[in-house]
Amino acid sequence: MTHAQTRAPLQHPRHDEPSLFRLAGLPYFLIAFIARLPFAMMVVGVLTVVVAARGSLSLGGLTSAAVGLGTACFGPLLGAAADRFGQRTVLLVLALANGGMLAVFTVVVYGSAADGFVLLAAVGIGATAPQVAPLSRSRLVTIIRERMPVGRRDRTLSGTMAYESAADETVFVFGPFLVGILASALAPWAPLIGAAALTVVFVGAFALHPTGRHVSQERDSSGRAPSGVSELFRAQLLIVVVGILGVGVFFGAMLTSLTSFMADRGAPEQAGLLYGVMGVGSAVLALGVAWLPPAFSLRARWLVFSGILLAGTVLLGFVDSPATMTIALAVMGVGIGPTLVTQYSFGAARSPRGRSATVMTMLGSGIVVGQSLGAAVTGELAESAGTAAALVLPMVAAAIAFAAGAANWFLSGRATPAERTTA
Template identity: 80%
Template sequence: MSHAPSTPHDHVPAPTTESAGLLRIAGLPYFLIAFIARLPFAMMVVGVLTVVVSARGSLSLGGLTSAAVGLGTACFGPLLGAAADRFGQRMVLLVLAIANGAMLVLFTLVVYAGGADALVLLSAVGIGATAPQVAPMSRSRLVTMITDRMPESVRPRTISGTMAYESAADETVFVFGPFLVGILASALAPWAPLIGAAVLTVVFVGAFALHPSARAVSMHRDGDGRAPSAVSELFAPGVLVVVVGILGVGMFFGTMLTSLTSFMADRGASEQAGLLYGVMGVGSAILALGVAWLPVRFSLRARWLTFSAILLGGSLLLLLVDSPATMMIALAIMGIGIGPTLVTQYSFGAARSPLGRSATVMTMLGSGIVVGQSLGAAVAGDLAENAGTGSALVLPIIAAAVAFAAGLVNWRLSTARPRVASV
C-alpha cells in the first residue's frame, strides 16, 4: 500500500542523524509531563468508590459507580482515539482536560448534594467518557515518532523498550494512584482525591496536549487527516484477541485489589492492603522494564504465553493463602507475570495497528484495562460482601485465565515463529 503524501506540518521534521534516540527526539520534559498526566486516570476509579462509600454509606452503589466510569470509558475511549488520529491529539486532549476536570467536580457536588443514585451513575459515566487517556495517547505518539523518524533497523528494539517503559509507568501510577487517594482522603477529606485529580487533569493533561510532540501525525495520514486503512481493520482477529487479553489483565487488577482489601479487612488491617498490593506492583514494574532486554529469539507470542502462565500459576495460590505472608508470596509470583504480559500485549497492539490508526488501537487497549478494572472491582466487591472473601479470591484466577486463553488464541493467529522484529 502506498503512503499518502504528507504536508510539512503533518509531523515534526526528522532528525538529522540516525543516532538520535527516542529520549533525544521527545525530550526529557515530555516523559515527566506524560507520567504525571496519567496519574488522574489511575485515581478515578478508586476515588469515585471512596467518595460514594463515604458520602452515601453504600459499598454496592460505590461498586456500581466505579463500573459506570468503566462503561463511559468503554463507549467513548476508542472514539476519542479515533478523533485524535483524525484531527490530532492537541485539540482533542485540550477539550478533554477541561471537560474531565469539570466532570470530576460535578460528580463530587452531585454525590454530596444528595442527588439521586441515577444522577450519580450518570455523572460517573461522564467521568469515564471524558477521561483523557494519556497512556494510550503517549504510546501512539511515541510509536509514531519511532516509525516516522528513526532508522528501520532500530525500530523493533526501540518499540519494545518503549512499550516496556510505558507499561512500567502504568504499573507505577496504578499502584501509586490508589495510594495517593488514600493519603488525600485520610489527611483532608473523602472528596479531596477527586478535586486533586481535577486539578492535575487540567494542568498536566493540558501541558501534555500543548507539548510540541502533539503535532506529530503519522505519515500515513493524508493532508485532510484521513487514514489509508479501513475502519473494519480495527476488528481484525489479531487486534481483537489483544483487546480481550488486555481486558483480562484489567479484570485481574480490579478483582485482585478488591479481594485483597477484603482479605486484609477480615484480619482487621484493611489499610495494609495497599502495601501488600505494592509487592506485586513494584515487582511487576521492574519486570516490565526488563522485557526490553529479553533476547529477540524469545518471540512475542511465546512471551505472552509464558508470562500469562506464570500469572495464572501465581493466582492459583490464592486458593491456599491463609495469612498475609503467604499472600505476599502469591502476589510476588503474580508480579513476575503481569508486567511482562502487559508489555507484550501492547507490543502486539503497536505491531497490528492499521495504518494511521495507532491512537485508536491504543485507546481500545487502554479502555480494555479500565473496563476490566472497573467491572472486576464491582463484581469482586459485591461477591466479597455477600459470599465472603474466599469466593472473591476466585475472581483473579478467572481473570488470569482469560489473559492466558487469549495468549493461546494469539499463538494460533500469529505467523510461524513470530519475532519481536516481525510479529
C-alpha cells in the same frame, strides 16, 4: 496545517540515528507521567467521596463502575478522533471537559440530587477522561515508525512499551495512595478537585507539547487513514483485546479479593501494602522486557509470562496467612508486567495504518472495563459466598489471558510480514 508543518518539531536530529529520548525530549516523559495521575485517581477518588458523602458502599461501587462504563463506551471513539483530527485538539477539549466534570460530580454528590444523577455524572467523568497512557503510546509508536532507522525500530519499540507499562504500574499504585493522603489530610472531596487541577494543567501541557502536533504520515491531507475501520476487527487484533481484558479483570478481582482476605484478618487497610508487592515487582519486570533476547519471540513471551501469572493465582488456593499471600503476589508480579508489555507490543505491531491511537485506546479501555467488571463481580461474590470463592476469580482472569496467548500463538502464524518480525 500541512504534514510538513506538523512534523517540524521532530525534525533536525543532531546525528543520523537519534534516540527516542532525544526526539521526544525529557520534558515530554515528565509531563506524560504526571498527566496519567488523574486517571489513576478517578475511580478510587469517586468511591471515597461517594461513601463519605452518601454513606453507601454499594452506591460507591456502582459509581466507580459507572466511571469505567463511560471510559469503555467513549475511549475508543476519542482515540479515533485523535487519529482523525490530531491529539492536540482532542486532548485540550478533554482536559477542560474532564476537569469540569470532576468539579460537577463533587457538587452533585454533596447536594440533594438523586443517586441516578450521581451515576450519570460518574459516566460523564469516564466519558471525558483523557487517556494519556494510550495516546502517549500511540504518539511514541508513530515517532519510532517514522523517525528512527529501520534496524533500531523493533528494539526501541520493545523498550518503549516496557517503559510505558512500568509507568502505568507505578501510577496505578501511587494514584490510590495519593487519594488516601488527600482525603485523610484535607477532605474526601480533595482527591477529585486535585485530579481536576492536574488534568487541566498537565493534560493541557501534554496536549501542547511539540510532539502533540505530529500527525502520522500515513494520513492524507484531510486526515483520513488508508486503512478501513474493518481492519480494527481482525482476529489477530481482537485476540490482543481479549487478552488485555483478562489482565484488567485480574487487576480488579485481585485487589478486591485481597481486600476481603485482609478484612477477614481484621486489617483491610493493609491490602494496599500487600498489593504493592505485586505492583513493584510487576513494574521492575516490565522494564526488564526490553533486555530480553530477540530469539524470545513476542508470542512465546505472552505464553510464558501469562503462564507464570496463572501459576501464581493457583497458589491463592493454598494461602492461609499474609506471608503466604505475599509469596503468591510476588510470583504473580513476575508474570503480569511482562504479559502487559507483550500485549501492548502486539497492539502496536498490529495497528492498522493511521489508526494507532484508536488501537491503543481500545486496549486501554479493555483494561478499565476488565478492572471494573472484576472488582464488581468479585465484591459481590466475596459478600455472598466468602473470600475463598472470591479468590477463584483472579485465577479465572489469568486463565483468560493465558488462553488468549495460546490462541495468539496460532494466529501469529497468519500475521503479516511486518508483524512476523516481532511475533
